[in-house]
Amino acid sequence: MSDKNPSPIERIKKESRGLRGTIVGGLKDEITGAISEDDQALIKFHGIYQQDDRDLREERAVQKLERLYSFMIRLRLPGGFLKPEQWIATDEIAGANSTGVIKITSRQTLQLHGLIKSKLRPTIHSFNQAQLDSIATCGDINRNVLCSSHPRQSPIHEQVFAYADKISSMLLPKTRAYYEIWLDEEKIADKKDEEDPMYQDRYLPRKFKIAIAIPPNNDVDVFANDIGLIAIIENNRLLGFNLAVGGGLSTTHGSKETYARLGTVIGFCDSEEKTLKAVYEVLTIQRDHGNRSDRKLARLKYTLDRLGVDWFKSELEKRTGFSLAPAKPFEFTQRKDYFGWHPSEAGLWYYTVFVENGRVVDNDRVKLSEFQVYL
Numbered sequence: 001m002s003d004k005n006p007s008p009i010e011r012i013k014k015e016s017r018g019l020r021g022t023i024v025g026g027l028k029d030e031i032t033g034a035i036s037e038d039d040q041a042l043i044k045f046h047g048i049y050q051q052d053d054r055d056l057r058e059e060r061a062v063q064k065l066e067r068l069y070s071f072m073i074r075l076r077l078p079g080g081f082l083k084p085e086q087w088i089a090t091d092e093i094a095g096a097n098s099t100g101v102i103k104i105t106s107r108q109t110l111q112l113h114g115l116i117k118s119k120l121r122p123t124i125h126s127f128n129q130a131q132l133d134s135i136a137t138c139g140d141i142n143r144n145v146l147c148s149s150h151p152r153q154s155p156i157h158e159q160v161f162a163y164a165d166k167i168s169s170m171l172l173p174k175t176r177a178y179y180e181i182w183l184d185e186e187k188i189a190d191k192k193d194e195e196d197p198m199y200q201d202r203y204l205p206r207k208f209k210i211a212i213a214i215p216p217n218n219d220v221d222v223f224a225n226d227i228g229l230i231a232i233i234e235n236n237r238l239l240g241f242n243l244a245v246g247g248g249l250s251t252t253h254g255s256k257e258t259y260a261r262l263g264t265v266i267g268f269c270d271s272e273e274k275t276l277k278a279v280y281e282v283l284t285i286q287r288d289h290g291n292r293s294d295r296k297l298a299r300l301k302y303t304l305d306r307l308g309v310d311w312f313k314s315e316l317e318k319r320t321g322f323s324l325a326p327a328k329p330f331e332f333t334q335r336k337d338y339f340g341w342h343p344s345e346a347g348l349w350y351y352t353v354f355v356e357n358g359r360v361v362d363n364d365r366v367k368l369s370e371f372q373v374y375l
Contacts, residue, residue: 004293005293006292006293007292007293007294007295009041009140009295010202010292012038012041012042013041013042013140013201013202013203014201014202016038016042017177018175018176018177018194018201019042019045019046019173019175019177019178020042020175020177020180020181021036021038021039021042022036022038022039023035023039023042023043023046023181024181026039027117027120027121027181032066032069033066033068033069033070033116033117034050034066034067034069034117035050035117041139042139043071044138044139045136045138045139045140045141045173045203046134046135046138046139046177046178046181046182047073047074047075047076047133047134047135047136047137047138048071048072048073048074048120048134048138049071049072049074049138050069050070050071051069051070051071051072051113052067052068052069052070053067053068053070056068069116069117070113070114070115070116071115071116071117071119071120072111072112072113072114072115073098073111073112073115073120073123073124073127073134074105074109074110074111074134074137074138074144075090075109075110075111075127075132075133075134075137076109076132076133076134076135076136076137076144076168077108077109077110077132077144078144078145078147078164078165078167078168078169079108079145079146079147079149079161079164079165079212080108080109080146080147080149081149081161081164081165082110082132085130086130086131086132089126089127089129089130089132090102090110090112090127090130090132091360092126093112093123093126093127093130094112096126097112097115097119097122097123097126098112098113098114098115098119098123099112099113099114100361100362101113101114101359101360101361102359102360102361103358103359103360104355104358104359104360105358106358107143107144107146107209108144108146108147108149109137109144120182121182124182124183125182125183128182128183133178135172135173135178136171136172136173138207139203139207140203140204140205140206140207140208141171141173141199141203141204141207141208142167142168142171142204142208142209142210142283143207143208143209143210144168145164145165145167145168145210145211145212146164146209146210146211146212146220146225147160147161147163147164147211147212147213147220148160148161148212148213148214148217148219148220149161149219150217150219150337150338150342150352151342151344151345151350152338152342153214153217153219154214154231154233154236155236155345156233156236156237156238157214159238160212160214160231160233160238161212163212163229163241163272163275164212166272166276167210167276167279170276170279170280171198171279171280171283173196173199173203174194174195174196174198174199175194175196176194198280198283198284198287199287200287202287202292203287204283204286204287204290205286205287205290205291205292205295205298205299206290206295206298206299207299208226208227208283208286208300209225209226209227209248210225210226210227210228210229210279211224211225211227211228211229212228212229212230212231212241213228213229213230213231213332214231214233215230215231215233215330215331215332215333216331216332216333216334217332217333217334217335217336218332218334218335219335219336219337221249221335222244222247222263223244223247223262223263224247224248224249224262224263225244225247225248225263226245226246226247226248226263226282226286226299226300226301227243227244227245227263227279227282227283227300228243228244228245228247228263229241229242229243229244229275229279230242230244230265230330232268232328232330239270239328240268240269240270240271240274240275240328241268241269241275242265242267242268242327242328242330243265243266243267243268243269243275243278243282243324243327244263244264244265244266245263245264245266245282245300245304245312246261246263246264246300246301246303246304246305246309246312247261247262247263247301248260248261248299248300248301249261250299252296255296257296257297258296258297261301261305264304264309265327266309266312266313266316266324266327267313267323267324267325267326267327268324268325268326268327268328269324269325270325274320274322277320277321277322278316278320278324281316281319281320282300282316284319285303285312285315285316285319286300286303289303289307290302290303291303291306337352337354338352339352339353339354340352
């Protein structure tokens with residue numbers, strides 16, 4: 001896709017010095033609770049959004065005060081996995097640095113809201129000590145990778161689930177900006193040490209989402225993602241994955257050009273090497289051919305429809321160096337969560353709890369956080 005008339009965010013990414021921008025200086029500015037507009041775009045790549053209290057905008061404007069700014073941090077949790085001690089650490093960090101509320105998202109991760117600017121670095125330091133990070137959970141980049149999380153889906157669920165972490169790690173940006181800005185890592189002297197052949201210096205035209213499903217349960221809405229991997233399992237053996245591309249349900253209100261689209265299954269990958277290579281190259285095709293002028297039309301689904309499924313598949317096979325096999329038969333018969341107690345294949349029991357609206361909070365009426373920590 002030609003880069004003629006690129007959107008303003010394209011300039012910000014290319015001039016960001018590897019997503020660094022002027023974030024460090026903005027964090028030191030005590031005059032305002034905000035950071036610059038350009039840096040607001042860049043911190044998304046670090047898993048952070050700047051927000052403000054909308055209910056107080058008018059009141060503060062009358063008082064000639066700037067908006068009441070705060071920040072949200074979203075964790076990178078491939079497949080939604082975290083250890084008990086990491087959950088406890090997140091609960092403690094939320095209480096110390098944010099509103100105290102943990103929000104469980106629809107994409108299998110956690111968010112903390114209401115952090116003031118001075119709490120950002122201490123929060124990320126604390127997460128790092130718990131071996132957690134927020135790298136690449138927002139911005140024009142691959143987001144948190146979803147996977148069917150319930151062990152009941154298959155006796156080899158763990159084998160399929162491992163792909164979420166493999167893909168997440170493979171698609172991380174190479175820049176060390178996150179570690180320099182938030183974790184005091186020494187700056188790299190030689191820029192060649194962080195050259196990024198995958199994202200280059202422009203990253204993706206828009207956000208990118210991946211999900212892995214285990215039939216017959218489509219609990220992750222696999223066809224609503226830029227890439228959907230459908231596990232093909234026979235006799236408790238993982239044969240590989242059907243590859244679906246171009247899904248996405250978002251539309252822009254009032255824009256007839258935008259639309260929802262289900263992913264198109266274009267073939268089958270019969271090995272881990274082929275699956276990971278195909279995922280990688282689907283992303284590079286979107287990097288090279290996605291719309292960088294109109295962000296409303298920048299998702300992979302529009303690239304796929306504009307260039308054609310046949311062209312896309314041919315280009316993918318050229319980049320991977322192998323032909324996709326015909327898609328394997330599969331069937332989705334349900335889309336559900338299994339709440340309550342269930343036995344695993346190993347004979348152990350586990351519990352799935354329902355959290356209304358994804359909000360985990362302690363207050364005078366409910367101690368849900370304590371319930372989850374000590375269950």
